[in-house]
Amino acid sequence: METSELLLGMTFFSLTIIGILGNFTLLCHYIYIYLTRYSLRPTDWVLMHLIVANILTVVCKGVPKTVSSLGFKDIFNDIGCKLVPSIHRVSTGACIGSTSFLSVFQAMSIRSRNARYTEIKVRIHKCICCSVYLNWLIYLFISSICFVHLRANHGNESTTNLKSIKFCYAVRHDPTSDILYAILLSGTDMVLLGLMLWASGSMVLTLYRHKQMMKYMSRTKVSSRSSPESRATKTILILVSTFVSPYTISSLCQAFVSLMYNPSWSLVNMAEMSSLFFPTVCPFLLLSQDSRASSYFKRNRHFPKPFDQEQS
Template structure:
């Protein structure tokens, strides 16, 4: 194992460990609030699904990728390959769906009273749960494709018709079939990403107009400390920008992997690093705005993550 392989393996291992600890800690915090019947915010249910999506991504992407990066490549059978790639796809879809719903929900909540979206404020509280569960069902159906096409490395099937993913194989198709498959898998993600970007742009514009309006009103002292709604909006915007940045790089690597017949070791592991970055950082971005989570997860927040981000 050369230095580059060891470095990539160490990066993926650190992302996996931090991601598991942070997401399980935050999930335990939300479950504690739910079981003790404390007041839950409207977005808490969406956050719980986002955290579960992060956990699925870290467990079913980070752990096998770490094992493969350190040289252990023949550790799965056919069932293991099918399940790992299916749950990885589900976790990725739940992450993008939950992040999109959070941005749309927050955009509607901070919309002005005279906005065309203001009448959706009451309905959104009732409908957001249905959207979240629909997102789960959609990505369960899409991920079922992996149950058919994934194979173990030591399968008796000839490898001439298989595409290597380091520790598993996928059935090769012609270029047209691969493009159709990529379109099917990416379709819901593109739709959710478009909603996320539209809602984020609307939030930025709303915050800017509100700030300009407050500054122009005489006799009103604009406090340097943001309101809770403004802080929540900025946290979601930071969450969205982080997700979009690394999701774009990860998607480009996966698109190349879908079209190319032979995936290199470097491309596969770089895609894994980009895919694991958001599930690793996401809990700390959420804790930075939630005082309940900050006090509950304080030891984890200060011992693992940089203090500069913890204070943001």
């Protein structure tokens, strides 16, 4: 085994272990809050979908890449080659969808702070929850293409009409079909990414206006309600910025992999490693920004309050 393959395998192994432990820790954190306080923030349910998607992404991408990089080839049969990439595609779509919907919900929330907008915010939350489930269904439909085009490597058979994708093969098509296939896979992502960027820009503008307003107001006159909302908004903005950069790199690499006749080893690995960055970092980012987790670790001997007063 080459040194580069061994280092790559250890890198994927480390990302996989860290990502699984971090996401399960955050999931247990939300379950603990629900069981002890019987109340979750409006965004917590969406975050739980994001956590499940992160776990699926890490398992479906990290585990096969670790095993393959350590020298084990042809680890999947036809069913595995069709199922694992499909689940990974669905979980990746759920990640971008959940992050996008969190951004939209928070942008609408900080724009409607008045009491007369409470009912509107409740309706927005219901629409966001329905959109999250619909997002899973849409990506389930899109990922069904993997069942048709992916297959395993069967011994010494001819691979003239097959494109190698590490431990699996994809059926070759003419350039036009490949372009249409890439558009289909990335079209929904671009829509959700556009919503995410629009909501993030709206939140940045709202925070800037709020900061300008604070310059002309005494601290004693500032509503205490603005602090949790601003903190939640900044958390989601950090989450979005952490998501966009590796997602952009991964998308560009995957687009080149889809269009190239024989994608290079480094390009394939760069696409897969960048796709693992966000699911690995996300739980630690959320835990560090969650005041409930901070208070628990600082005062774990105190029983938590029955209801959380902070609303994101």
